[in-house]
Amino acid sequence: MDLLALADFTLVARHGGFGKAARSAGRPKATLSRRVAELEASLSLRLFERGARDLKLTQEGRALFERAGSLLTELEETAAAIASGGERPRGRLRVSTPLLFSQTVMGRLAASFAHRYPEVRLEVTTEDRAVDMIEEGIDLVIRVNPDPDERLVGRAFLRHRLVVVAGPDVARSTDGTAVPAVVRGDDRAAWRVRTPTGHAAIAVEPILSLGSLIMVRDAVRAGVGAGRLPVSLVSRDLAKGTLAHWGDVDAPDIALWVLYPTRRLLSTRVSAFLDHLKQAFPNGTPDELSSYAEG
Template identity: 30%
Template sequence: MNQFEDMRIFAQVMESGSFTAAADQLGLSKQFISRRLMQLEERLGVRLLNRSTRRLDVTPLGQAYYESALRLVAEVEQAEQSIAGQNAQPRGTIRLSAPLSFAMAHLGCLLPLFLQRYPEVSVELDLSDRSVDLLGEGYDLALRIGLLEDSTLIARRLALIDRVYCCSPDYLASRSAPQAPEELKDHDCLPYGHSRQVQWRFERNGKPLTINLCGRMRANNGDLLRDAAVAGLGITYLPLFIVGEQLKDGRLVRVLDEYRTEPLVLSAVYPQHRQSSRPVQALIEFLKEHLIELG
């Protein structure tokens, strides 16, 4: 058993959350894995995990070792796949994070097509609107909407996402439609996000305009805000892939259309050590092919 195998075992324990689950994944005994990790800690002279009867807690040094081990294991696997043949079909597991509403609208139909095209690839999908830590949490790829933070991650543009301001006809029956962004202070709004103070950004004569607003209902899920708008609770600002159907059948109507900003960018984001991963790159190209324009 060499140092690389120790890294692989430790990475699997971190991903599985327990010795027992890691043993099942690797086809080894729990006792063997426990012994190997104890010997690894002795060789390094540090504690990687704090063990208790109920859980494993990683130490700061253990977390740093895990992130390094994850990169090295991935690089070895990719090197082997490359040597095995560039013309071979992509194979392996992709750990993917995606926003909930977007995944429900698009990935439910696209991922089965992708898996049919690449029968040796599997996908583990986590749906969350939070920005996951790809390296720290072991993700291979994340889909993100909007501006990206500066980081060492690689980003590929997949599509544009158009957004609209909208509300129900019933809401407008009791309130006159806003003619300018400043009039939103006299309206009930349904903002996306957690903070008490939310800003909506507009464009007027080619210049940006920011309006501070508060709403009786805030949420970090567009589907909930859409349903609240349909129920007549106020004006919301959401992507077309969430409200498109309701706009077509008249349950929602657009407002302030002439002040809309540029579409958001949908990006695929991945760590540098996944740049040569054939399954990851295959999925990115597949999504780019099918998501040319969402707005």
């Protein structure tokens, strides 16, 4: 296979058309069109569907683009590293992280990474949805309790747990009646907790339904009701006594995973970010996350 033709194909696929690719690379449009046609002929495959105004990848073209794009980038980076006499991390690194992790620690984590690796252009997006890493060009994702995916590998780097807390003026029910609660989304089920004396169920009457855990914490701090929150968000409040601990949520611990595609070679910039996470959270405990978030 002609690697130059393959590189031209990925250039056109990335820009979504011959004209845009030609302008971006400063190459003749006719040359790119000819090289892609030669690649299609050599593979006996149609890689693009050519409409009157647009250009779309065929199923085979998309499969080739997903594999070839990352491999060509890695080859270029390897050649650049060899030419420079070292394996210094460089280039663009795209990371997708969940909302709460982004709000509490990602700013400081990204800044310290940028200081340490100034030749890496780190781009962080915040998504709670399951992104398609190959389709969207993401190098790493951080996810909470992700479903198994044979296309991804990685490790859990943080363990967490949920607690039920409330302000000192919010009375805990002793007769099974519902307590005022601040919830995320439409959560009306009783909260099952573990306490020093055993297991219990706390009936709740939602007073507020809010869209983020940061908002839930702030409302609980204001004394409007009880809340179910990650312990790292309220550890300082519990230590100062401004919030009362009603129990740990009776559920498996939360795990934060960092994942990357199995089909990609592990680039130096990805390895650098994995090492950076390990240094930030060496034991992966809630206390480490709380201390990092609080600065």
